[in-house]
Amino acid sequence: MSSRIREKLSILADAAKYDVSCSSSGGNRKNNNKGIGDSSASGICHTYTEDGRCVSLLKILLTNHCIYDCAFCVSRKSNDVQRAAFTVEEVVELTMNFYRRNYIEGLFLSSGIFKNADFTMERLVRIVKKLRIEERFNGYIHLKTIPGASEELLTEAGLYADRMSINLEMPTEAGLKLLAPDKSHDDVKKPLGFIQNSIVQFKDEKKLIRSTPKFVPAGQSTQMVIGATPESDMEIMYSADAYYKNFDLKRVYYSGYIPISYDERMPMIGSQPPLLRENRLYQTDWLMRFYGYDVKELLNSQNPHLDVDIDPKLGWALRNMEQFPIDVNVADYRLILRIPGIGVGSAKKIVQARKFGRLRSDQLQKMGIAWNRARHFLRCADSIFELSTPEAFTVKARILAESNSKYLKIPQNQLTLF
Amino acid sequence: MRTFVFDGTFEGLLSAVFDQYELKPETTRLVWNKFHQPGLLDEDHIVITDEAKANRVWQGMKKKISLDWQQRFYKAHLSELPETFQHLFDFARYIFDNPKGAETNYGHPSVMAISQIDKSVNRERHRMKAFIRFQKTSDGIFYAPIEPDFNVLPLIVPFFKNRYADQMWIIYDIRRKYGMFYNLEKVEEISIDFVPDIATTSTFLPSQAIDEKEELYGLLWNDYFRNTNIPARKNMKLHLQHVPKRYWKYLTEKQHN
Numbered sequence: 001m002s003s004r005i006r007e008k009l010s011i012l013a014d015a016a017k018y019d020v021s022c023s024s025s026g027g028n029r030k031n032n033n034k035g036i037g038d039s040s041a042s043g044i045c046h047t048y049t050e051d052g053r054c055v056s057l058l059k060i061l062l063t064n065h066c067i068y069d070c071a072f073c074v075s076r077k078s079n080d081v082q083r084a085a086f087t088v089e090e091v092v093e094l095t096m097n098f099y100r101r102n103y104i105e106g107l108f109l110s111s112g113i114f115k116n117a118d119f120t121m122e123r124l125v126r127i128v129k130k131l132r133i134e135e136r137f138n139g140y141i142h143l144k145t146i147p148g149a150s151e152e153l154l155t156e157a158g159l160y161a162d163r164m165s166i167n168l169e170m171p172t173e174a175g176l177k178l179l180a181p182d183k184s185h186d187d188v189k190k191p192l193g194f195i196q197n198s199i200v201q202f203k204d205e206k207k208l209i210r211s212t213p214k215f216v217p218a219g220q221s222t223q224m225v226i227g228a229t230p231e232s233d234m235e236i237m238y239s240a241d242a243y244y245k246n247f248d249l250k251r252v253y254y255s256g257y258i259p260i261s262y263d264e265r266m267p268m269i270g271s272q273p274p275l276l277r278e279n280r281l282y283q284t285d286w287l288m289r290f291y292g293y294d295v296k297e298l299l300n301s302q303n304p305h306l307d308v309d310i311d312p313k314l315g316w317a318l319r320n321m322e323q324f325p326i327d328v329n330v331a332d333y334r335l336i337l338r339i340p341g342i343g344v345g346s347a348k349k350i351v352q353a354r355k356f357g358r359l360r361s362d363q364l365q366k367m368g369i370a371w372n373r374a375r376h377f378l379r380c381a382d383s384i385f386e387l388s389t390p391e392a393f394t395v396k397a398r399i400l401a402e403s404n405s406k407y408l409k410i411p412q413n414q415l416t417l418f
Numbered sequence: 419m420r421t422f423v424f425d426g427t428f429e430g431l432l433s434a435v436f437d438q439y440e441l442k443p444e445t446t447r448l449v450w451n452k453f454h455q456p457g458l459l460d461e462d463h464i465v466i467t468d469e470a471k472a473n474r475v476w477q478g479m480k481k482k483i484s485l486d487w488q489q490r491f492y493k494a495h496l497s498e499l500p501e502t503f504q505h506l507f508d509f510a511r512y513i514f515d516n517p518k519g520a521e522t523n524y525g526h527p528s529v530m531a532i533s534q535i536d537k538s539v540n541r542e543r544h545r546m547k548a549f550i551r552f553q554k555t556s557d558g559i560f561y562a563p564i565e566p567d568f569n570v571l572p573l574i575v576p577f578f579k580n581r582y583a584d585q586m587w588i589i590y591d592i593r594r595k596y597g598m599f600y601n602l603e604k605v606e607e608i609s610i611d612f613v614p615d616i617a618t619t620s621t622f623l624p625s626q627a628i629d630e631k632e633e634l635y636g637l638l639w640n641d642y643f644r645n646t647n648i649p650a651r652k653n654m655k656l657h658l659q660h661v662p663k664r665y666w667k668y669l670t671e672k673q674h675n
Contacts (some may be wrong), residue, residue, distance in 0.1 A: 036585070038580050044544070103670070188578075
């Protein structure tokens with residue numbers, strides 16, 4: 001008995017690991033029924049795997065049997081892998097026992113499609129319902145929306161789940177058609193839109209009737225695979241931006257494609273996953289969501305790709321040197337946020353502290369800003385007066401000379417012999 | 419310069435602030451008696467911890483700084499770092515000597531120091547919420563030994579009490595030799611030095627003391643931990659940054675490798 005459950009867990013955790021989301025934040029479920037669990041609003045990573053990714057939830061597939069044959073997916077019908085399926089009770093028991101030992105924040109449940117969409121979705125709903133009602137479980141539940149499932153099932157799922165997600169898979173419709181001819185982005189937009197409307201409705205109702213239940217309180221997210229198809233960074237981020245705006249998504253995840261097949265349409269098995277590119281895309285995503293940048297400022301037809309050697313915020317600053325230097329003692333908070341090397345935390349500290357007197361460079365450094373980068377773009381009380389703004393390429397060269405990218409084993413400024 | 423020697427408690431610290439305003443030396447060095455080495459020439463002042471004095475100082479602080487900063491002040495003292503007390507002492511003086519709202523002056527060294535210590539204490543508190551691993555004992559109590567860098571056990575009790583309201587648990591700080599026991603009603607401070615069959619120095623309980631399913635779930639958690647990893651993305655530097663080695667001996671997923 002115990003060896004079979006171990007085998008199943010190994011297969012179904014392995015099959016689920018390419019879904020990168022493991023966030024447990026944004027939940028607000030409270031343990032007010034003297035049951036078990038509550039959601040920590042900030043989310044908790046209980047451990048990290050050796051690839052450095054956060055493990056917050058028990059992320060598993062209900063089954064890896066699937067009727068589809070998507071070229072980028074490890075569980076595709078034509079792939080020769082071991083198949084397994086959990087029973088409803090097994091998933092509930094694993095979740096409860098892991099949670100009680102403080103291994104996890106909750107459950108991330110996804111599934112291959114067996115028989116049809118409704119049949120699969122109905123099983124998923126049955127599990128989360130059992131957890132919430134029979135086990136009085138108030139921990140975090142992330143549930144996959146199965147494309148094509150009925151609205152009744154989605155509504156029921158939304159009452160028990162904290163977050164729901166449905167993956168775009170490829171950043172553009174053309175890319176998706178290339179690798180998964182049976183699928184289309186419209187299959188994703190429909191349920192995203194339906195759940196989004198329901199979230200708004202439930203929230204409105206809650207304003208009038210306090211006992212209205214929660215509905216997907218941590219919102220929706222999606223994921224796209226990067227590097228399997230030849231989209232530009234601009235296409236990827238414009239697509240992400242549109243989904244953030246149209247469906248009020250909490251997150252878009254970018255998953256560097258890890259070769260899992262010998263399909264000629266995609267990178268070969270053994271080629272490196274595009275980790276640096278993935279990192280630059282996330283940086284851009286953060287700039288859009290927390291730093292007030294419009295995606296068009298960062299990526300446009302003149303710059304369709306993100307810089308490899310510098311981060312997108314520094315890249316933007318170097319392309320717009322006429323906006324600098326910014327005087328931190330008088331400038332608006334939103335402008336201070338645009339100085340490379342100053343983050344949200346330091347920008348807030350600066351705005352509070354300057355009420356007590358003009359800030360000097362030593363004080364700024366103590367606040368934790370990245371001085372090596374920031375000093376080229378700001379003025380403070382003890383800045384030396386300079387007649388002209390320096391050229392972008394000299395600033396870039398100076399910054400690169402002083403820093404070491406974690407991705408470059410050989411420093412860029414080193415001359416190669418051959 | 420005067421040297422104030424105090425007992426390292428929160429009340430002692432506040433009493434020292436009280437004495438400062440009574441004796442009015444220009445500069446004061448605050449030393450925890452554990453680390454105090456008397457000098458030849460200085461005349462040291464021994465701070466007597468006095469609850470009434472401490473309370474007056476705390477009421478005064480409450481009037482001058484926001485609730486958020488009151489909590490930061492309290493949390494910073496749990497770091498137990500010798501230099502923290504000097505920072506807290508200087509911070510208190512700075513707050514009392516200036517108009518209300520001075521705590522947001524991040525350009526001031528004491529404000530910045532407290533802000534940084536608070537960040538460290540919060541990080542350790544957060545790590546304990548993440549890294550605590552309960553083992554189910556044969557009598558149904560969930561037990562977790564810890565050894566945090568700072569004395570954060572009092573800060574995590576409300577979190578675990580809310581979360582595990584329907585199971586009995588013990589979290590025991592091995593280094594500081596005290597623990598918290600939740601008995602389904604309330605949380606009590608305990609010391610289990612005298613219980614022979616729970617060795618407080620070893621992190622995992624002997625097999626006769628644990629629930630029959632405990633080992634299976636430990637193994638399943640290990641299976642999960644290994645299979646959710648993507649070897650093509652291996653990044654040990656990042657892994658170690660997030661899970662520093664000193665925590666490994668308490669992590670179930672690090673036991674069966």
